[in-house]
Amino acid sequence: MAKRRNDALDDPEHRQSTIKDVAELAGVSLSTVSRVVAGNYPVAQATRTRVERAIEELNYVANTHARVLGGGSARTVGFIVNDVRGAAFAEAVHGVEQEAARRGHICLVATTDGDPVRELAAIQLMREQRAAAVFLIGGATDNAAYRARMADIARSLDASGSRLVLCGRPPLGDGIPVTVVEYDNEGGAYALTSFLVGRGHRRILYVGGDPTFTTTAGRLSGFRRAMGDLGCPVDESLLELGTDFTRASGYERVSARLRGERDFTAVFAETDVIAGGAMAAVFDAGLSVPEDVSIVGYDDIPLAADLRPGLTTVHVPYEELGRAAVRSALDRPAGRAEQHQMLGAHVVIRRSAERQSPA
Amino acid sequence: MAKRRNDALDDPEHRQSTIKDVAELAGVSLSTVSRVVAGNYPVAQATRTRVERAIEELNYVANTHARVLGGGSARTVGFIVNDVRGAAFAEAVHGVEQEAARRGHICLVATTDGDPVRELAAIQLMREQRAAAVFLIGGATDNAAYRARMADIARSLDASGSRLVLCGRPPLGDGIPVTVVEYDNEGGAYALTSFLVGRGHRRILYVGGDPTFTTTAGRLSGFRRAMGDLGCPVDESLLELGTDFTRASGYERVSARLRGERDFTAVFAETDVIAGGAMAAVFDAGLSVPEDVSIVGYDDIPLAADLRPGLTTVHVPYEELGRAAVRSALDRPAGRAEQHQMLGAHVVIRRSAERQSPA
DNA sequence: CCACGTACGGACAACGTTCTCTACACTGGT
DNA sequence: ACCAGTGTAGAGAACGTTGTCCGTACGTGG
Numbered sequence: 001m002a003k004r005r006n007d008a009l010d011d012p013e014h015r016q017s018t019i020k021d022v023a024e025l026a027g028v029s030l031s032t033v034s035r036v037v038a039g040n041y042p043v044a045q046a047t048r049t050r051v052e053r054a055i056e057e058l059n060y061v062a063n064t065h066a067r068v069l070g071g072g073s074a075r076t077v078g079f080i081v082n083d084v085r086g087a088a089f090a091e092a093v094h095g096v097e098q099e100a101a102r103r104g105h106i107c108l109v110a111t112t113d114g115d116p117v118r119e120l121a122a123i124q125l126m127r128e129q130r131a132a133a134v135f136l137i138g139g140a141t142d143n144a145a146y147r148a149r150m151a152d153i154a155r156s157l158d159a160s161g162s163r164l165v166l167c168g169r170p171p172l173g174d175g176i177p178v179t180v181v182e183y184d185n186e187g188g189a190y191a192l193t194s195f196l197v198g199r200g201h202r203r204i205l206y207v208g209g210d211p212t213f214t215t216t217a218g219r220l221s222g223f224r225r226a227m228g229d230l231g232c233p234v235d236e237s238l239l240e241l242g243t244d245f246t247r248a249s250g251y252e253r254v255s256a257r258l259r260g261e262r263d264f265t266a267v268f269a270e271t272d273v274i275a276g277g278a279m280a281a282v283f284d285a286g287l288s289v290p291e292d293v294s295i296v297g298y299d300d301i302p303l304a305a306d307l308r309p310g311l312t313t314v315h316v317p318y319e320e321l322g323r324a325a326v327r328s329a330l331d332r333p334a335g336r337a338e339q340h341q342m343l344g345a346h347v348v349i350r351r352s353a354e355r356q357s358p359a
Numbered sequence: 360m361a362k363r364r365n366d367a368l369d370d371p372e373h374r375q376s377t378i379k380d381v382a383e384l385a386g387v388s389l390s391t392v393s394r395v396v397a398g399n400y401p402v403a404q405a406t407r408t409r410v411e412r413a414i415e416e417l418n419y420v421a422n423t424h425a426r427v428l429g430g431g432s433a434r435t436v437g438f439i440v441n442d443v444r445g446a447a448f449a450e451a452v453h454g455v456e457q458e459a460a461r462r463g464h465i466c467l468v469a470t471t472d473g474d475p476v477r478e479l480a481a482i483q484l485m486r487e488q489r490a491a492a493v494f495l496i497g498g499a500t501d502n503a504a505y506r507a508r509m510a511d512i513a514r515s516l517d518a519s520g521s522r523l524v525l526c527g528r529p530p531l532g533d534g535i536p537v538t539v540v541e542y543d544n545e546g547g548a549y550a551l552t553s554f555l556v557g558r559g560h561r562r563i564l565y566v567g568g569d570p571t572f573t574t575t576a577g578r579l580s581g582f583r584r585a586m587g588d589l590g591c592p593v594d595e596s597l598l599e600l601g602t603d604f605t606r607a608s609g610y611e612r613v614s615a616r617l618r619g620e621r622d623f624t625a626v627f628a629e630t631d632v633i634a635g636g637a638m639a640a641v642f643d644a645g646l647s648v649p650e651d652v653s654i655v656g657y658d659d660i661p662l663a664a665d666l667r668p669g670l671t672t673v674h675v676p677y678e679e680l681g682r683a684a685v686r687s688a689l690d691r692p693a694g695r696a697e698q699h700q701m702l703g704a705h706v707v708i709r710r711s712a713e714r715q716s717p718a
Numbered sequence: 719c720c721a722c723g724t725a726c727g728g729a730c731a732a733c734g735t736t737c738t739c740t741a742c743a744c745t746g747g748t
Numbered sequence: 749a750c751c752a753g754t755g756t757a758g759a760g761a762a763c764g765t766t767g768t769c770c771g772t773a774c775g776t777g778g
Contacts, residue, residue, distance in 0.1 A: 020734080032758080039755090063428075065734080066424075069423040083453070085446070085450055101470075106469065108465055108468075160375035204741065212753060247664075247665070389728085391727060400726090424763090424764080430733085
């Protein structure tokens, strides 16, 4: 006979009390305790009171793991994000958390620092936890391997009744069971670029990430299309495409550009954080914003309002993104088809791009 | 006989494959599959390969819940925070997450918006999940009820081998099994206030939260002690104590003060976010920083460097706070005594408080 | 050729719940 | 007085793992 693993000896009193302890103390059966806790079956008032007292006394809490195994659902969702410290992602995380909590779900988090290997590992962990849905928040490097991997994951999750949810990434193609909630990178960048051109800017320095990154791809494409539509040829030498989205990278890249001949009148920064660095670089070069150089950003994080001059940027409804994602994923109808939702974005005008350019 | 709940009928193919499916496909017993997965027992190469192929084919992942029930540990930690959107908390969260991941633990999150009821509910949820430790991040409203509640929770968690960890809150008193990792609010505020007084400021407007909130209590007490030590009586009418820590509240409170007679030369904002609002208020009143009004903040979040002029503030090692908390809690020795750790803080000087005051 | 160690694999209890089935004591209608 | 119905409680299988115990096949040394 297999021996009881948790001998009373090896860990005296150092264990959580179980439903059995409660039943014994209250002098009832396991079933009765279970019913008092679940409240899904009539229990006589006197019995109920006795059980409740025992629960109180023993400080009993049900064991989720046993509950799930015994036929319940885990009521857990997982989300995976590059870095929780980014203001935009934090807002999306907040939306997911709030909406999940409203539905009685608890959240698992993992961060990846953009590493696909860690992303994969995190997803695996959440599959093990039987999360009801897995949210991937933020852009990704798009290529064939990525798509194959995601399609695979989407199908695995779907097969077990869970759901892959892409927040802020494009869909994977037809027939893949995935929920996608995007915001309009292309459209927002189009509007923002039009705004700049409308203010007379023709030579705009674009400071962004790598074009294989989906977010960059979308914003850059909106930029190009607007420039094209408005008759301003894009000078490829004014595309400053790097690999990261930090303030420091914005500062350095704009500083370097400013050291040579200044051949642009505006900066389109791909994120507000980069814009913050860009603005500091302009000031440190002894120039002013928007008089010498106009600057616009993207995301409309709180920082945008704190910069001086206030940053003209594109508002992205990150919190709503998170909420919408949870709603779609958790309340989705029985059908297993793909879902796609695109959230709008709009330009928020502040002072950082206010004056007419000298054409 | 109890019927199998998940009839093949009601959910065709919509279920995760189990170890049993793998065993059948590979033609081995459950034990063998378990051993291949765990890798803690010799399995012949040929058998191992067959099992691995079956796992691959069925896309099998172990069920955490069953694993935990079958004697394993959940390898889960939970953390609870007022709001993930705060930059400072986000950093602490990041520290916890990174350090927990390094130890193979996955994180559960919950947010409370500062509501003690929701905090309690979240803790309960994490007890149900059998989290190895529960981290409470950020200050709290301190009173007798709070202390009793926390002591109770600490003991409950301790009784089941888990641990309550307070990050950025004071200890609960002797004999309570709790891990505390604090940063020095009192000391940081003392140093910052000394800095201001050293620059000639005598009349300093303190803009902060409610003194029953532990963070406010600490910072305000450091402020008072420094003023006292340096021979500057604290004018109670210059204590602007409100209930929240938003940018808007900083803006409004300082704006209102500026509308009357300006009877202060510096603003001590209890957080950088409040300082951001305060700075905007000063500018909007047509005054300049630091020439007319010096401003200092607290926390040294990224915003502090983006403000213009750069914000003089107190650096708090939030990420390290999170890391230290995980280390203490997860690697703690067998003894169940309380642990206490205080992280230092230091003043970071930027331009927002640079000129000599007109005495 | 036999005893014996070694490498491997299977059977089965246990983990803490939930759910279904069954049992029992009343009640009230006939 | 009997039976159906109702309100309440218990017994026990099942959930998907892990760990322990126990076989069996295959060498290998005496």
